[in-house]
Amino acid sequence: MNKKLIDKLYHESLLSKDELLLLIGTTTEDEIQYLCEKANQKKEEIYGKSVYIRGLIEFTNYCKNDCYYCGIRCSNNKAIRYRLSLSDILTACEQGNALGIETFVLQGGEDPYFTDEKILEIISAIKHKYPKKAITLSIGEKSYESYQKYKQAGVDRYLLRHETITAEHYEKLHPTTLSIKNRVQCLQALKELGFQTGAGMMVGSPYQTDEHLAEDLLFLKNFQPHMVGIGPFIHHNDTPFHNFADGSIEKTIKMVALTRLLLPNALIPSTTALASLSGDGRKQALISGANVVMPNLTPLPVRGNYLLYQNKISTGTETGESFRLLKEEIEAIGLTVDLSRGDYRI
Ligand code: SAH
Numbered sequence: 001m002n003k004k005l006i007d008k009l010y011h012e013s014l015l016s017k018d019e020l021l022l023l024i025g026t027t028t029e030d031e032i033q034y035l036c037e038k039a040n041q042k043k044e045e046i047y048g049k050s051v052y053i054r055g056l057i058e059f060t061n062y063c064k065n066d067c068y069y070c071g072i073r074c075s076n077n078k079a080i081r082y083r084l085s086l087s088d089i090l091t092a093c094e095q096g097n098a099l100g101i102e103t104f105v106l107q108g109g110e111d112p113y114f115t116d117e118k119i120l121e122i123i124s125a126i127k128h129k130y131p132k133k134a135i136t137l138s139i140g141e142k143s144y145e146s147y148q149k150y151k152q153a154g155v156d157r158y159l160l161r162h163e164t165i166t167a168e169h170y171e172k173l174h175p176t177t178l179s180i181k182n183r184v185q186c187l188q189a190l191k192e193l194g195f196q197t198g199a200g201m202m203v204g205s206p207y208q209t210d211e212h213l214a215e216d217l218l219f220l221k222n223f224q225p226h227m228v229g230i231g232p233f234i235h236h237n238d239t240p241f242h243n244f245a246d247g248s249i250e251k252t253i254k255m256v257a258l259t260r261l262l263l264p265n266a267l268i269p270s271t272t273a274l275a276s277l278s279g280d281g282r283k284q285a286l287i288s289g290a291n292v293v294m295p296n297l298t299p300l301p302v303r304g305n306y307l308l309y310q311n312k313i314s315t316g317t318e319t320g321e322s323f324r325l326l327k328e329e330i331e332a333i334g335l336t337v338d339l340s341r342g343d344y345r346i
Pocket residue numbers: 069070071107108109110138139140141159160161163201202231232233234235236273308309
């Protein structure tokens with residue numbers, strides 16, 4: 001009976017690959033529900049009822065990479081490209097600040113226009129204005145030296161999903177210029193440099209098997225990231241994967257719950273991809289182990305162009321109204337919005 005396994009996972013925060021495979025594969029409703037309940041319980045033991053809010057600023061959708069799944073890959077000439085100016089970025093921060101948000105996440109494609117010098121200029125401008133706020137970067141694979149400079153400039157956290165840990169599978173999702181080896185080296189460098197480091201994966205990406213997902217969980221357990229981003233793969237019409245089915249909500253939620261039980265202290269967002277695919281995807285994740293939400297602060301005129309996949313929602317905080325709705329959604333499931341920095345708890 002898999003409920004025994006779930007109890008074991010709850011108590012020991014560890015399972016073997018075969019045991020994980022049983023839970024990843026279960027379709028029994030009451031087992032899934034039990035898994036989600038235990039994950040929720042574990043989250044509450046560490047973080048209580050708090051849902052941490054991160055203001056997301058998608059500051060460039062130019063990208064030199066050509067990941068087969070991603071809508072802003074360099075070969076997609078239908079993508080409408082944009083870059084935010086420093087003053088646009090600061091305006092977005094002001095908007096977040098007005099709402100009391102204490103963490104800004106700067107995400108973008110790997111855009112060579114944003115040299116280290118430009119990134120450092122942005123970071124110091126934000127730090128100068130908001131010395132106490134946390135800054136998270138998510139701009140892909142860089143050299144150790146670049147990461148070191150960002151850290152010295154005051155960046156607190158870095159998100160770099162590993163996407164899939166199995167080399168064979170990684171190669172099916174990426175051109176040969178990219179490798180899981182380098183991705184993991186980057187993650188190791190980030191951790192070593194003292195960033196709160198985020199890894200994570202897409203669920204239901206093309207050619208993915210449950211075995212790949214089990215390996216992802218074992219990698220996470222071993223690497224011990226501070227943050228884990230997990231979202232369903234969603235197709236984009238102008239990519240090589242346009243014909244592939246979207247990932248399943250149920251499996252994504254299971255992976256969130258399993259991750260919480262393996263890594264009790266992790267900060268786990270209820271991702272935009274989940275919310276985009278299903279009306280109550282966000283809520284489901286928040287009662288199954290997730291404890292972070294990232295409303296969008298990207299200026300409205302360009303927000304729709306950061307289109308990683310079809311029908312990406314762009315709910316943000318552009319009006320007090322939409323932020324109030326987010327709060328209401330969170331409170332309706334008995335949780336509370338926590339605007340503090342929400343650092344990793346040891
Ligand atoms: N350039 C940065 C940010 C990438 S976009 C980096 O390399 O880390 C952020 C995340 O969006 C990616 O890590 C990927 O997991 C996710 N993503 C991209 N395309 C997607 C798709 N089609 N469906 C679901 N998630 C996708």
